[in-house]
Amino acid sequence: MxxxxxxxxxxxxxxxxxxxxxxxxxxxxxxxxxxxxxxxxxxxxxxxxxxxxxxxxxxxxxxxxxxxxxxxxxxxxxxxxxxxxxxxxxxxxxxxxxxxxxxxxxxxxxxxxxxxxAPLLESPAPDFPFLALLVSGGHSMLVAVHGLGRYQTLGQSIDDAAGEAFDKTAKLLGLPYPGGPALAKLAEDGDPGHFNFPRPLTRRPGLDFSFSGLKTAVAYALRDSEERPGLKADMARDFEDAVVETLTLKCRRALKQTGLDRLVVAGGVGANQRLRDRLGEMAREQSVDLHFPRLExxxxxxxxxxxxxxxxxxxxxxxxxxxxxxxxxxxxxxxxxxx
Missing domain, CATH: 3.30.420.40 (ATPase, nucleotide binding domain)
Incomplete structure:
Protein backbone atom coordinates (compact mmCIF):
# COMPACT_ATOMS: atom_id res chain seq x y z
CA MET A 1 0.00 0.00 0.00
CA ALA A 118 6.82 8.98 14.11
CA PRO A 119 9.56 6.98 15.92
CA LEU A 120 8.19 3.84 14.24
CA LEU A 121 9.65 5.19 11.00
CA GLU A 122 13.12 4.60 12.43
CA SER A 123 15.14 1.39 12.59
CA PRO A 124 14.97 -0.27 15.00
CA ALA A 125 11.40 0.81 15.72
CA PRO A 126 10.03 0.51 19.26
CA ASP A 127 7.59 -2.29 19.98
CA PHE A 128 4.27 -1.73 21.69
CA PRO A 129 3.63 -0.99 24.50
CA PHE A 130 5.74 2.06 25.30
CA LEU A 131 5.61 5.31 27.24
CA ALA A 132 5.59 8.42 25.04
CA LEU A 133 6.71 11.89 26.05
CA LEU A 134 5.13 14.27 23.55
CA VAL A 135 6.54 17.77 23.91
CA SER A 136 5.81 20.53 21.41
CA GLY A 137 4.74 24.15 21.19
CA GLY A 138 1.16 23.32 22.05
CA HIS A 139 1.37 20.08 24.00
CA SER A 140 3.24 18.43 26.83
CA MET A 141 1.88 14.94 27.39
CA LEU A 142 2.83 11.58 28.84
CA VAL A 143 0.94 8.80 27.09
CA ALA A 144 0.95 5.05 27.58
CA VAL A 145 0.81 3.65 24.04
CA HIS A 146 -0.53 0.08 23.98
CA GLY A 147 -1.11 -0.08 20.22
CA LEU A 148 -2.62 1.84 17.33
CA GLY A 149 -5.50 3.87 18.72
CA ARG A 150 -4.95 2.50 22.23
CA TYR A 151 -3.68 5.53 24.11
CA GLN A 152 -3.91 6.38 27.80
CA THR A 153 -3.08 9.97 28.70
CA LEU A 154 -1.21 9.89 32.02
CA GLY A 155 -0.40 13.59 32.30
CA GLN A 156 -0.64 16.76 30.24
CA SER A 157 -0.22 20.54 30.29
CA ILE A 158 -2.55 22.43 32.57
CA ASP A 159 -1.33 25.78 31.20
CA ASP A 160 1.74 26.53 29.05
CA ALA A 161 3.29 23.57 27.25
CA ALA A 162 7.08 23.18 27.33
CA GLY A 163 7.54 24.50 23.79
CA GLU A 164 5.24 27.43 24.47
CA ALA A 165 7.25 28.29 27.60
CA PHE A 166 10.46 28.17 25.54
CA ASP A 167 9.00 30.58 22.99
CA LYS A 168 7.58 33.00 25.57
CA THR A 169 10.76 33.00 27.63
CA ALA A 170 12.83 33.60 24.52
CA LYS A 171 10.67 36.63 23.78
CA LEU A 172 11.30 37.95 27.30
CA LEU A 173 15.03 37.63 26.61
CA GLY A 174 14.72 39.55 23.35
CA LEU A 175 15.42 36.56 21.10
CA PRO A 176 13.99 36.24 17.58
CA TYR A 177 11.12 33.99 16.52
CA PRO A 178 11.02 31.00 16.65
CA GLY A 179 12.19 31.34 20.21
CA GLY A 180 12.78 27.74 21.30
CA PRO A 181 15.83 26.98 19.12
CA ALA A 182 17.20 30.49 19.71
CA LEU A 183 16.98 30.06 23.48
CA ALA A 184 18.65 26.64 23.35
CA LYS A 185 21.49 28.12 21.31
CA LEU A 186 21.93 31.00 23.77
CA ALA A 187 21.92 28.53 26.69
CA GLU A 188 25.02 26.86 25.24
CA ASP A 189 27.00 29.96 26.30
CA GLY A 190 25.46 30.14 29.78
CA ASP A 191 26.74 28.90 33.14
CA PRO A 192 24.28 26.96 35.31
CA GLY A 193 23.33 27.69 38.91
CA HIS A 194 22.87 31.45 38.89
CA PHE A 195 19.06 31.34 39.13
CA ASN A 196 17.02 29.05 41.33
CA PHE A 197 14.12 28.54 38.94
CA PRO A 198 11.33 26.18 40.06
CA ARG A 199 10.75 22.65 38.78
CA PRO A 200 6.96 22.95 38.45
CA LEU A 201 4.67 20.29 39.97
CA THR A 202 7.58 18.01 40.87
CA ARG A 203 7.04 18.16 44.63
CA ARG A 204 3.53 16.76 44.44
CA PRO A 205 2.29 13.44 43.04
CA GLY A 206 0.96 13.20 39.52
CA LEU A 207 2.20 13.52 35.96
CA ASP A 208 0.68 16.81 34.77
CA PHE A 209 2.85 19.68 33.55
CA SER A 210 2.75 23.42 34.25
CA PHE A 211 5.33 25.78 32.77
CA SER A 212 3.52 29.12 33.05
CA GLY A 213 4.98 29.83 36.49
CA LEU A 214 8.49 29.03 35.29
CA LYS A 215 8.14 31.62 32.54
CA THR A 216 6.95 34.14 35.15
CA ALA A 217 9.93 33.34 37.37
CA VAL A 218 12.23 34.24 34.49
CA ALA A 219 10.37 37.52 33.99
CA TYR A 220 10.82 38.46 37.67
CA ALA A 221 14.50 37.43 37.64
CA LEU A 222 15.08 39.54 34.54
CA ARG A 223 13.36 42.51 36.16
CA ASP A 224 15.32 42.24 39.39
CA SER A 225 18.79 41.48 37.96
CA GLU A 226 21.44 44.04 37.20
CA GLU A 227 22.60 44.04 33.61
CA ARG A 228 25.93 42.23 33.14
CA PRO A 229 27.72 40.33 30.38
CA GLY A 230 26.35 36.83 30.05
CA LEU A 231 23.24 37.50 32.12
CA LYS A 232 20.74 36.36 29.51
CA ALA A 233 22.82 33.32 28.54
CA ASP A 234 22.97 32.23 32.20
CA MET A 235 19.25 32.81 32.52
CA ALA A 236 18.54 30.79 29.36
CA ARG A 237 20.71 27.93 30.65
CA ASP A 238 18.97 27.78 34.03
CA PHE A 239 15.56 27.98 32.38
CA GLU A 240 16.44 25.15 29.99
CA ASP A 241 17.81 23.06 32.86
CA ALA A 242 14.58 23.57 34.80
CA VAL A 243 12.45 22.38 31.88
CA VAL A 244 14.70 19.41 31.12
CA GLU A 245 14.89 18.29 34.75
CA THR A 246 11.11 18.58 35.10
CA LEU A 247 10.44 16.52 31.97
CA THR A 248 13.01 13.91 33.00
CA LEU A 249 11.61 13.55 36.51
CA LYS A 250 8.08 13.11 35.16
CA CYS A 251 9.29 10.46 32.70
CA ARG A 252 11.05 8.62 35.51
CA ARG A 253 7.88 8.76 37.60
CA ALA A 254 5.68 7.58 34.70
CA LEU A 255 7.97 4.64 33.89
CA LYS A 256 7.81 3.51 37.50
CA GLN A 257 4.03 3.98 37.64
CA THR A 258 3.34 2.01 34.46
CA GLY A 259 6.11 -0.57 34.69
CA LEU A 260 7.02 0.11 31.06
CA ASP A 261 10.64 -0.14 29.96
CA ARG A 262 10.43 1.67 26.60
CA LEU A 263 10.34 5.45 26.25
CA VAL A 264 9.57 7.29 23.02
CA VAL A 265 10.12 11.05 22.75
CA ALA A 266 8.33 13.05 20.05
CA GLY A 267 7.41 16.64 19.21
CA GLY A 268 9.47 19.72 18.50
CA VAL A 269 11.06 20.00 21.96
CA GLY A 270 12.30 16.45 21.42
CA ALA A 271 14.97 18.02 19.20
CA ASN A 272 16.49 19.81 22.21
CA GLN A 273 19.96 18.33 22.71
CA ARG A 274 20.10 18.86 26.47
CA LEU A 275 16.81 16.97 26.84
CA ARG A 276 18.11 14.15 24.66
CA ASP A 277 21.30 13.91 26.70
CA ARG A 278 19.53 13.93 30.07
CA LEU A 279 16.93 11.35 29.03
CA GLY A 280 19.75 9.24 27.61
CA GLU A 281 21.49 9.28 31.01
CA MET A 282 18.25 8.32 32.75
CA ALA A 283 17.59 5.52 30.27
CA ARG A 284 21.04 4.03 30.86
CA GLU A 285 20.63 4.26 34.63
CA GLN A 286 17.27 2.47 34.54
CA SER A 287 17.88 0.09 31.61
CA VAL A 288 15.14 1.80 29.60
CA ASP A 289 14.94 1.42 25.82
CA LEU A 290 14.90 5.02 24.52
CA HIS A 291 13.71 6.06 21.06
CA PHE A 292 13.73 9.43 19.26
CA PRO A 293 12.61 10.23 15.73
CA ARG A 294 15.28 11.85 13.58
CA LEU A 295 15.50 15.60 14.12
CA GLU A 296 13.58 16.48 10.95
Whole structure:
Protein backbone atom coordinates (compact mmCIF):
# COMPACT_ATOMS: atom_id res chain seq x y z
CA MET A 1 0.00 0.00 0.00
CA UNK A 2 1.32 3.45 -0.95
CA UNK A 3 -0.03 6.48 0.92
CA UNK A 4 0.28 10.21 0.31
CA UNK A 5 0.38 12.18 3.57
CA UNK A 6 -0.46 15.88 4.01
CA UNK A 7 0.27 17.97 7.11
CA UNK A 8 -1.11 21.53 7.46
CA UNK A 9 -2.07 21.85 11.11
CA UNK A 10 -0.16 25.06 11.84
CA UNK A 11 2.77 26.83 10.17
CA UNK A 12 4.52 24.06 8.24
CA UNK A 13 3.33 22.45 5.03
CA UNK A 14 4.46 18.83 4.83
CA UNK A 15 3.86 16.19 2.16
CA UNK A 16 5.24 12.64 2.06
CA UNK A 17 4.81 9.29 0.34
CA UNK A 18 5.01 6.10 2.43
CA UNK A 19 5.01 2.60 0.96
CA UNK A 20 4.36 -0.53 3.01
CA UNK A 21 7.21 -2.40 1.30
CA UNK A 22 9.70 0.37 0.51
CA UNK A 23 9.13 2.55 3.56
CA UNK A 24 9.33 6.32 3.35
CA UNK A 25 9.88 7.15 -0.31
CA UNK A 26 9.78 10.95 -0.26
CA UNK A 27 9.02 13.85 2.03
CA UNK A 28 8.89 17.57 1.31
CA UNK A 29 8.51 20.38 3.81
CA UNK A 30 7.95 24.12 3.62
CA UNK A 31 8.39 26.18 6.80
CA UNK A 32 6.56 29.48 7.25
CA UNK A 33 9.00 30.82 9.84
CA UNK A 34 10.03 33.81 7.73
CA UNK A 35 6.41 34.77 7.03
CA UNK A 36 5.52 34.86 10.73
CA UNK A 37 8.80 36.12 12.22
CA UNK A 38 7.95 39.78 11.70
CA UNK A 39 4.85 39.29 13.90
CA UNK A 40 6.63 37.32 16.60
CA UNK A 41 4.26 34.36 16.29
CA UNK A 42 1.93 32.45 13.99
CA UNK A 43 -0.78 34.52 12.27
CA UNK A 44 -3.57 32.04 11.34
CA UNK A 45 -4.71 33.86 8.18
CA UNK A 46 -1.17 34.05 6.83
CA UNK A 47 -0.66 30.37 7.65
CA UNK A 48 -3.78 29.30 5.75
CA UNK A 49 -2.94 31.36 2.68
CA UNK A 50 0.62 30.06 2.58
CA UNK A 51 -0.60 26.45 2.78
CA UNK A 52 -2.81 27.16 -0.25
CA UNK A 53 0.18 28.46 -2.21
CA UNK A 54 2.63 25.71 -1.28
CA UNK A 55 0.57 22.53 -1.02
CA UNK A 56 0.11 21.70 -4.69
CA UNK A 57 3.80 22.19 -5.63
CA UNK A 58 4.87 20.08 -2.64
CA UNK A 59 2.53 17.26 -3.66
CA UNK A 60 4.02 17.35 -7.14
CA UNK A 61 7.51 17.29 -5.64
CA UNK A 62 6.80 14.34 -3.34
CA UNK A 63 5.19 12.34 -6.15
CA UNK A 64 8.14 13.05 -8.45
CA UNK A 65 10.76 12.16 -5.82
CA UNK A 66 9.00 8.89 -5.02
CA UNK A 67 8.53 8.07 -8.70
CA UNK A 68 4.79 7.76 -8.11
CA UNK A 69 2.07 8.40 -10.66
CA UNK A 70 -1.41 9.20 -9.43
CA UNK A 71 -2.54 5.65 -10.21
CA UNK A 72 0.09 4.24 -7.85
CA UNK A 73 -1.27 6.00 -4.78
CA UNK A 74 -3.56 3.69 -2.79
CA UNK A 75 -4.75 6.19 -0.19
CA UNK A 76 -4.51 9.78 1.01
CA UNK A 77 -3.99 10.81 4.64
CA UNK A 78 -4.26 14.35 5.94
CA UNK A 79 -4.13 16.01 9.34
CA UNK A 80 -7.73 16.48 10.48
CA UNK A 81 -6.89 18.05 13.87
CA UNK A 82 -6.11 19.43 16.30
CA UNK A 83 -4.68 22.68 14.99
CA UNK A 84 -5.59 25.99 13.38
CA UNK A 85 -8.99 25.51 11.77
CA UNK A 86 -8.24 27.42 8.57
CA UNK A 87 -4.93 25.63 8.07
CA UNK A 88 -6.53 22.24 8.73
CA UNK A 89 -9.27 22.89 6.20
CA UNK A 90 -6.71 23.63 3.48
CA UNK A 91 -5.12 20.21 3.89
CA UNK A 92 -8.43 18.42 4.45
CA UNK A 93 -10.02 19.94 1.35
CA UNK A 94 -7.00 19.25 -0.81
CA UNK A 95 -6.44 15.74 0.47
CA UNK A 96 -10.07 14.67 0.30
CA UNK A 97 -10.39 16.09 -3.21
CA UNK A 98 -7.30 14.21 -4.39
CA UNK A 99 -8.67 10.98 -2.96
CA UNK A 100 -11.99 11.54 -4.71
CA UNK A 101 -10.29 12.34 -8.02
CA UNK A 102 -8.01 9.30 -7.76
CA UNK A 103 -10.82 7.05 -6.49
CA UNK A 104 -8.87 5.93 -3.42
CA UNK A 105 -9.79 6.00 0.29
CA UNK A 106 -8.94 8.97 2.47
CA UNK A 107 -8.34 9.12 6.19
CA UNK A 108 -8.09 12.05 8.59
CA UNK A 109 -5.17 11.67 10.99
CA UNK A 110 -4.94 13.00 14.54
CA UNK A 111 -1.89 15.26 14.67
CA UNK A 112 -0.76 13.88 18.05
CA UNK A 113 -1.09 10.31 16.82
CA UNK A 114 1.23 11.23 13.98
CA UNK A 115 3.85 12.42 16.48
CA UNK A 116 3.37 9.34 18.68
CA UNK A 117 3.98 7.01 15.74
CA ALA A 118 6.82 8.98 14.11
CA PRO A 119 9.56 6.98 15.92
CA LEU A 120 8.19 3.84 14.24
CA LEU A 121 9.65 5.19 11.00
CA GLU A 122 13.12 4.60 12.43
CA SER A 123 15.14 1.39 12.59
CA PRO A 124 14.97 -0.27 15.00
CA ALA A 125 11.40 0.81 15.72
CA PRO A 126 10.03 0.51 19.26
CA ASP A 127 7.59 -2.29 19.98
CA PHE A 128 4.27 -1.73 21.69
CA PRO A 129 3.63 -0.99 24.50
CA PHE A 130 5.74 2.06 25.30
CA LEU A 131 5.61 5.31 27.24
CA ALA A 132 5.59 8.42 25.04
CA LEU A 133 6.71 11.89 26.05
CA LEU A 134 5.13 14.27 23.55
CA VAL A 135 6.54 17.77 23.91
CA SER A 136 5.81 20.53 21.41
CA GLY A 137 4.74 24.15 21.19
CA GLY A 138 1.16 23.32 22.05
CA HIS A 139 1.37 20.08 24.00
CA SER A 140 3.24 18.43 26.83
CA MET A 141 1.88 14.94 27.39
CA LEU A 142 2.83 11.58 28.84
CA VAL A 143 0.94 8.80 27.09
CA ALA A 144 0.95 5.05 27.58
CA VAL A 145 0.81 3.65 24.04
CA HIS A 146 -0.53 0.08 23.98
CA GLY A 147 -1.11 -0.08 20.22
CA LEU A 148 -2.62 1.84 17.33
CA GLY A 149 -5.50 3.87 18.72
CA ARG A 150 -4.95 2.50 22.23
CA TYR A 151 -3.68 5.53 24.11
CA GLN A 152 -3.91 6.38 27.80
CA THR A 153 -3.08 9.97 28.70
CA LEU A 154 -1.21 9.89 32.02
CA GLY A 155 -0.40 13.59 32.30
CA GLN A 156 -0.64 16.76 30.24
CA SER A 157 -0.22 20.54 30.29
CA ILE A 158 -2.55 22.43 32.57
CA ASP A 159 -1.33 25.78 31.20
CA ASP A 160 1.74 26.53 29.05
CA ALA A 161 3.29 23.57 27.25
CA ALA A 162 7.08 23.18 27.33
CA GLY A 163 7.54 24.50 23.79
CA GLU A 164 5.24 27.43 24.47
CA ALA A 165 7.25 28.29 27.60
CA PHE A 166 10.46 28.17 25.54
CA ASP A 167 9.00 30.58 22.99
CA LYS A 168 7.58 33.00 25.57
CA THR A 169 10.76 33.00 27.63
CA ALA A 170 12.83 33.60 24.52
CA LYS A 171 10.67 36.63 23.78
CA LEU A 172 11.30 37.95 27.30
CA LEU A 173 15.03 37.63 26.61
CA GLY A 174 14.72 39.55 23.35
CA LEU A 175 15.42 36.56 21.10
CA PRO A 176 13.99 36.24 17.58
CA TYR A 177 11.12 33.99 16.52
CA PRO A 178 11.02 31.00 16.65
CA GLY A 179 12.19 31.34 20.21
CA GLY A 180 12.78 27.74 21.30
CA PRO A 181 15.83 26.98 19.12
CA ALA A 182 17.20 30.49 19.71
CA LEU A 183 16.98 30.06 23.48
CA ALA A 184 18.65 26.64 23.35
CA LYS A 185 21.49 28.12 21.31
CA LEU A 186 21.93 31.00 23.77
CA ALA A 187 21.92 28.53 26.69
CA GLU A 188 25.02 26.86 25.24
CA ASP A 189 27.00 29.96 26.30
CA GLY A 190 25.46 30.14 29.78
CA ASP A 191 26.74 28.90 33.14
CA PRO A 192 24.28 26.96 35.31
CA GLY A 193 23.33 27.69 38.91
CA HIS A 194 22.87 31.45 38.89
CA PHE A 195 19.06 31.34 39.13
CA ASN A 196 17.02 29.05 41.33
CA PHE A 197 14.12 28.54 38.94
CA PRO A 198 11.33 26.18 40.06
CA ARG A 199 10.75 22.65 38.78
CA PRO A 200 6.96 22.95 38.45
CA LEU A 201 4.67 20.29 39.97
CA THR A 202 7.58 18.01 40.87
CA ARG A 203 7.04 18.16 44.63
CA ARG A 204 3.53 16.76 44.44
CA PRO A 205 2.29 13.44 43.04
CA GLY A 206 0.96 13.20 39.52
CA LEU A 207 2.20 13.52 35.96
CA ASP A 208 0.68 16.81 34.77
CA PHE A 209 2.85 19.68 33.55
CA SER A 210 2.75 23.42 34.25
CA PHE A 211 5.33 25.78 32.77
CA SER A 212 3.52 29.12 33.05
CA GLY A 213 4.98 29.83 36.49
CA LEU A 214 8.49 29.03 35.29
CA LYS A 215 8.14 31.62 32.54
CA THR A 216 6.95 34.14 35.15
CA ALA A 217 9.93 33.34 37.37
CA VAL A 218 12.23 34.24 34.49
CA ALA A 219 10.37 37.52 33.99
CA TYR A 220 10.82 38.46 37.67
CA ALA A 221 14.50 37.43 37.64
CA LEU A 222 15.08 39.54 34.54
CA ARG A 223 13.36 42.51 36.16
CA ASP A 224 15.32 42.24 39.39
CA SER A 225 18.79 41.48 37.96
CA GLU A 226 21.44 44.04 37.20
CA GLU A 227 22.60 44.04 33.61
CA ARG A 228 25.93 42.23 33.14
CA PRO A 229 27.72 40.33 30.38
CA GLY A 230 26.35 36.83 30.05
CA LEU A 231 23.24 37.50 32.12
CA LYS A 232 20.74 36.36 29.51
CA ALA A 233 22.82 33.32 28.54
CA ASP A 234 22.97 32.23 32.20
CA MET A 235 19.25 32.81 32.52
CA ALA A 236 18.54 30.79 29.36
CA ARG A 237 20.71 27.93 30.65
CA ASP A 238 18.97 27.78 34.03
CA PHE A 239 15.56 27.98 32.38
CA GLU A 240 16.44 25.15 29.99
CA ASP A 241 17.81 23.06 32.86
CA ALA A 242 14.58 23.57 34.80
CA VAL A 243 12.45 22.38 31.88
CA VAL A 244 14.70 19.41 31.12
CA GLU A 245 14.89 18.29 34.75
CA THR A 246 11.11 18.58 35.10
CA LEU A 247 10.44 16.52 31.97
CA THR A 248 13.01 13.91 33.00
CA LEU A 249 11.61 13.55 36.51
CA LYS A 250 8.08 13.11 35.16
CA CYS A 251 9.29 10.46 32.70
CA ARG A 252 11.05 8.62 35.51
CA ARG A 253 7.88 8.76 37.60
CA ALA A 254 5.68 7.58 34.70
CA LEU A 255 7.97 4.64 33.89
CA LYS A 256 7.81 3.51 37.50
CA GLN A 257 4.03 3.98 37.64
CA THR A 258 3.34 2.01 34.46
CA GLY A 259 6.11 -0.57 34.69
CA LEU A 260 7.02 0.11 31.06
CA ASP A 261 10.64 -0.14 29.96
CA ARG A 262 10.43 1.67 26.60
CA LEU A 263 10.34 5.45 26.25
CA VAL A 264 9.57 7.29 23.02
CA VAL A 265 10.12 11.05 22.75
CA ALA A 266 8.33 13.05 20.05
CA GLY A 267 7.41 16.64 19.21
CA GLY A 268 9.47 19.72 18.50
CA VAL A 269 11.06 20.00 21.96
CA GLY A 270 12.30 16.45 21.42
CA ALA A 271 14.97 18.02 19.20
CA ASN A 272 16.49 19.81 22.21
CA GLN A 273 19.96 18.33 22.71
CA ARG A 274 20.10 18.86 26.47
CA LEU A 275 16.81 16.97 26.84
CA ARG A 276 18.11 14.15 24.66
CA ASP A 277 21.30 13.91 26.70
CA ARG A 278 19.53 13.93 30.07
CA LEU A 279 16.93 11.35 29.03
CA GLY A 280 19.75 9.24 27.61
CA GLU A 281 21.49 9.28 31.01
CA MET A 282 18.25 8.32 32.75
CA ALA A 283 17.59 5.52 30.27
CA ARG A 284 21.04 4.03 30.86
CA GLU A 285 20.63 4.26 34.63
CA GLN A 286 17.27 2.47 34.54
CA SER A 287 17.88 0.09 31.61
CA VAL A 288 15.14 1.80 29.60
CA ASP A 289 14.94 1.42 25.82
CA LEU A 290 14.90 5.02 24.52
CA HIS A 291 13.71 6.06 21.06
CA PHE A 292 13.73 9.43 19.26
CA PRO A 293 12.61 10.23 15.73
CA ARG A 294 15.28 11.85 13.58
CA LEU A 295 15.50 15.60 14.12
CA GLU A 296 13.58 16.48 10.95
CA UNK A 297 10.63 14.39 12.15
CA UNK A 298 10.43 15.98 15.61
CA UNK A 299 8.67 19.04 14.21
CA UNK A 300 5.50 18.86 12.12
CA UNK A 301 5.99 16.88 8.91
CA UNK A 302 4.13 14.92 6.26
CA UNK A 303 6.03 11.67 6.90
CA UNK A 304 4.38 11.04 10.25
CA UNK A 305 0.94 11.71 8.72
CA UNK A 306 1.61 9.38 5.79
CA UNK A 307 2.73 6.61 8.14
CA UNK A 308 -0.13 7.07 10.63
CA UNK A 309 -2.54 7.21 7.69
CA UNK A 310 -1.09 3.98 6.30
CA UNK A 311 -1.63 2.29 9.67
CA UNK A 312 -5.25 3.45 9.75
CA UNK A 313 -5.98 2.59 6.11
CA UNK A 314 -4.38 -0.83 6.49
CA UNK A 315 -6.78 -1.41 9.37
CA UNK A 316 -9.72 -0.75 7.07
CA UNK A 317 -10.46 2.79 8.18
CA UNK A 318 -11.56 5.43 5.66
CA UNK A 319 -13.70 8.55 5.55
CA UNK A 320 -16.94 9.39 3.81
CA UNK A 321 -16.70 12.11 1.11
CA UNK A 322 -17.48 14.93 3.56
CA UNK A 323 -14.58 17.25 4.40
CA UNK A 324 -14.06 17.42 8.15
CA UNK A 325 -11.52 18.93 10.52
CA UNK A 326 -11.41 19.58 14.27
CA UNK A 327 -9.49 22.42 15.89
CA UNK A 328 -9.80 20.61 19.22
CA UNK A 329 -9.63 16.83 19.34
CA UNK A 330 -8.75 15.00 22.59
CA UNK A 331 -6.33 12.15 21.98
CA UNK A 332 -8.31 9.86 24.27
CA UNK A 333 -11.21 9.92 21.81
CA UNK A 334 -9.23 7.87 19.28
CA UNK A 335 -10.06 4.20 18.87
CA UNK A 336 -8.25 1.33 17.13
CA UNK A 337 -9.29 0.67 13.52
CA UNK A 338 -12.40 -1.52 13.36
CA UNK A 339 -10.50 -4.23 11.49
Missing amino acids: RVLGIETSCDETGVAVYDSEQGLMAHALHSQVDAHAVYGGVVPEIASRDHIRKLSPLVDQALAESGSAAGQIDGVAYTAGPGLMGALLVGASFGRSLAWAWDVPAVGVHHMEGHLL FCTDNGAMIAFAGYCRLQGGESLTPEISARARWPLDELLPPAA
